[in-house]
Amino acid sequence: NAGVTQTPKFRILKIGQSMTLQCTQDMNHNYMYWYRQDPGMGLKLIYYSVGAGITDKGEVPNGYNVSRSTTEDFPLRLELAAPSQTSVYFCASMNGGERDYNEQFFGPGTRLTVL
Amino acid sequence: QQQVKQSPQSLIVQKGGIPIINCAYENTAFDYFPWYQQFPGKGPALLIAIRPDVSEKKEGRFTISFNKSAKQFSLHIMDSQPGDSATYFCAASVAGTASKLTFGTGTRLQVTL
Numbered sequence: 001n002a003g004v005t006q007t008p009k010f011r012i013l014k015i016g017q018s019m020t021l022q023c024t025q026d027m028n029h030n031y032m033y034w035y036r037q038d039p040g041m042g043l044k045l046i047y048y049s050v051g052a053g054i055t056d057k058g059e060v061p062n063g064y065n066v067s068r069s070t071t072e073d074f075p076l077r078l079e080l081a082a083p084s085q086t087s088v089y090f091c092a093s094m095n096g097g098e099r100d101y102n103e104q105f106f107g108p109g110t111r112l113t114v115l
Numbered sequence: 116q117q118q119v120k121q122s123p124q125s126l127i128v129q130k131g132g133i134p135i136i137n138c139a140y141e142n143t144a145f146d147y148f149p150w151y152q153q154f155p156g157k158g159p160a161l162l163i164a165i166r167p168d169v170s171e172k173k174e175g176r177f178t179i180s181f182n183k184s185a186k187q188f189s190l191h192i193m194d195s196q197p198g199d200s201a202t203y204f205c206a207a208s209v210a211g212t213a214s215k216l217t218f219g220t221g222t223r224l225q226v227t228l
Contacts, residue, residue: 042220096214108158109157
């Protein structure tokens, strides 16, 4: 199993450009998450999904959009990039259920710089 | 609004020492407290986790101590090794909320020879 894969690894965007961060998992996990990590700030939840066709906002959703058309894929869309979106983005997945005490598996991250 | 406060921000210990990282939370609804370990250039990975029905959990050299009344929990690394040098994050979640994690700000640990 490859686990959680993210592409690209690095990207530089100009202000106002758009891009999609790709995330794929091959563990058949129903729950998926997007986090951003800024220095000294920990990880903040952007969006999450508990299954195909179901998405919801996290703590910092402004400026981002997501979709979940399949169990495996959970892309994150930036429509109008801003310098404040410079960050490292992590996708995670989990075999979620009623008890919700399972491990979240993280991808390797995408480092995005907006200039 | 930071719901999980983590300290210290950074820590340097000698090989064999016992680094201790502390976290405090505000939301009494939290009922799952994992610790994640992150190496440079990698994503976080689950290290150990605890629920509030126990006061301590040990896995190998890693121990979580939990104090429900004080709303605090801590990570202890016994006989620390240079390979333990990483950033450690505490986190918390509430059952039934899709396991959304609230993370602390992280502690960068360096274990020297």
